[in-house]
Amino acid sequence: MSCGRSPDQSGPVAFATVTAAPSEALPSGLEEETSRVGRELAAALPSRARHPMRALDEKAMELSSRDGELRAALFRFVDVTPACRSLDDLASHLTALVEEVPKRSSSLDAAMRMADTRAGRLALGAAAASGVRHMAHRFIVGESPAEALGVIGGLWRTGVGTSVDLLGEATVTAAEADRYAKRCSEALRVLSEAHAHWPRQERLEADSTGPLPRANLSVKVSALTPLLRPDAPGVGRDDAARRLRPLLLEARDLGAHLHIDMESLDSLETTFELVFELLEEPELRAGPSVGLVLQAYLRDSPAHLERILGFARASSARPPLQVRLVKGAYWDHEVVEARQHGWSPPVFEVKADSDRNFEALTRRLLDARPAVRVAVASHNLRSVAHAIAYSRLRGAPDSDLELQVLRGLGDDLQEALATRGLRVRSYCPVGDLVAGMAYLVRRLLENTSNESFLQEQASGADLDRLLAPP
Numbered sequence: 001m002s003c004g005r006s007p008d009q010s011g012p013v014a015f016a017t018v019t020a021a022p023s024e025a026l027p028s029g030l031e032e033e034t035s036r037v038g039r040e041l042a043a044a045l046p047s048r049a050r051h052p053m054r055a056l057d058e059k060a061m062e063l064s065s066r067d068g069e070l071r072a073a074l075f076r077f078v079d080v081t082p083a084c085r086s087l088d089d090l091a092s093h094l095t096a097l098v099e100e101v102p103k104r105s106s107s108l109d110a111a112m113r114m115a116d117t118r119a120g121r122l123a124l125g126a127a128a129a130s131g132v133r134h135m136a137h138r139f140i141v142g143e144s145p146a147e148a149l150g151v152i153g154g155l156w157r158t159g160v161g162t163s164v165d166l167l168g169e170a171t172v173t174a175a176e177a178d179r180y181a182k183r184c185s186e187a188l189r190v191l192s193e194a195h196a197h198w199p200r201q202e203r204l205e206a207d208s209t210g211p212l213p214r215a216n217l218s219v220k221v222s223a224l225t226p227l228l229r230p231d232a233p234g235v236g237r238d239d240a241a242r243r244l245r246p247l248l249l250e251a252r253d254l255g256a257h258l259h260i261d262m263e264s265l266d267s268l269e270t271t272f273e274l275v276f277e278l279l280e281e282p283e284l285r286a287g288p289s290v291g292l293v294l295q296a297y298l299r300d301s302p303a304h305l306e307r308i309l310g311f312a313r314a315s316s317a318r319p320p321l322q323v324r325l326v327k328g329a330y331w332d333h334e335v336v337e338a339r340q341h342g343w344s345p346p347v348f349e350v351k352a353d354s355d356r357n358f359e360a361l362t363r364r365l366l367d368a369r370p371a372v373r374v375a376v377a378s379h380n381l382r383s384v385a386h387a388i389a390y391s392r393l394r395g396a397p398d399s400d401l402e403l404q405v406l407r408g409l410g411d412d413l414q415e416a417l418a419t420r421g422l423r424v425r426s427y428c429p430v431g432d433l434v435a436g437m438a439y440l441v442r443r444l445l446e447n448t449s450n451e452s453f454l455q456e457q458a459s460g461a462d463l464d465r466l467l468a469p470p
């Protein structure tokens with residue numbers, strides 16, 4: 001089955017528009033139940049007053065999203081921060097970037113005047129550095145798995161599971177890929193050891209297909225090999241397999257879950273082939289628990305889902321494959337790349353199409369249980385409420401649906417879901433600030449985009465609008 005673009009397709013590619021199947025019969029009462037669940041969750045969102053720092057961050061994000069030039073300058077600043085050697089250095093970068101903003105607010109102008117003296121520059125640099133560090137700590141839970149255990153254990157005790165993501169983008173050498181694999185192995189050990197001592201949390205321990213692993217690690221194929229190339233998927237796949245195989249064996253022995261993240265479309269074929277082939281190896285047929293990601297913004301995602309389900313149904317021995325449904329984090333990249341080549345983008349270009357497809361895929365995934373375990377990963381109240389409502393209308397217990405959020409972006413929703421007794425997992429990046437910069441910039445861009453649900457919610461859109469069908 002074809003997925004994505006084959007290397008020899010150099011001309012424009014016509015994609016069929018695939019949204020919800022027109023013939024699909026929706027259960028009666030789905031809209032009413034979605035709205036009811038959405039309102040219940042909205043009422044359970046924590047009050048801003050209890051999280052003043054978070055409210056402050058959101059104010060800063062809202063300001064920067066309103067001013068495109070300032071937003072661009074701030075993103076460039078976040079980018080250069082890791083390369084700065086001193087606070088002086090940091091301040092001069094900040095002033096140089098802000099100087100490019102044509103219309104500045106009075107507070108920005110005052111800050112610029114401070115930068116005229118060395119003492120002023122030091123003070124400004126310290127404030128800027130601490131701002132960036134504060135923002136990064138909202139998204140990144142610790143510099144190492146051991147250091148992150150405080151946050152991860154705290155979440156566990158409030159009934160929230162985690163999946164740890166070791167930051168470190170763009171592996172360009174074999175030594176870097178080896179180092180990443182070694183860090184993954186260490187994380188599996190540290191997390192399994194710590195989880196073994198934590199108290200039982202009923203809703204995180206099992207669903208109707210069996211026990212759920214406590215320790216959970218997300219890995220990226222692009223970090224496991226420097227040889228990922230869409231024109232030679234076999235080379236990257238074999239090189240990544242050399243490092244992923246021992247990690248899967250270790251996860252099996254420790255009883256941990258390993259989730260393979262999905263990145264841009266040019267690595268999708270390699271990722272699918274890698275996972276399907278490794279899981280067919282005799283020593284991996286009975287475990288560990290493994291997960292894949294399905295990206296609803298891809299027009300071909302319904303075919304990707306059929307491919308995943310075909311694999312999952314044919315291999316009943318191991319714990320069911322978990323499918324994390326997301327919309328997709330590489331939208332700008334996919335659109336720009338396709339346009340550069342004169343292709344039509346492989347992603348939907350209207351946000352509502354991605355949202356509708358997300359709901360159609362949610363229903364198909366939930367109907368495919370118990371062949372797969374389903375994790376719906378979104379901060380969009382409507383998308384999440386729709387998944388919970390559909391699952392309930394199908395007669396499934398809430399324990400057969402996992403909801404996932406990103407640390408720092410989905411904290412409020414996570415709290416609302418956990419207080420309503422639902423199973424929620426927070427995706428927690430771990431790593432140093434330098435490695436975390438690319439991650440941080442992506443999350444900031446996502447959070448301040450005009451198309452983002454969180455941005456619409458933060459700007460005060462009313463609940464009826466937020467919960468309306470896409």
Ligand SMILES: Cc1cc2nc3c(=O)[nH]c(=O)nc-3n(C[C@H](O)[C@H](O)[C@H](O)COP(=O)(O)OP(=O)(O)OC[C@H]3O[C@@H](n4cnc5c(N)ncnc54)[C@H](O)[C@@H]3O)c2cc1C
Nearest residue numbers: 261262326327328329349350351354378379380404452453
């Ligand atoms: C736990 C977790 C794990 C994740 N893991 C991955 C992963 O492995 N791989 C990955 O790619 N992403 C991953 N993501 C990110 C995810 O894909 C989304 O980027 C993010 O969750 C925002 O989507 P939303 O439903 O929360 O918000 P919404 O605001 O409802 O949706 C935003 C999304 O809509 C889509 N979109 C935006 N503009 C348009 C447009 N003009 N036309 C069509 N579609 C548009 C984009 O996908 C964008 O991210 C993960 C998210 C979570 C919560």
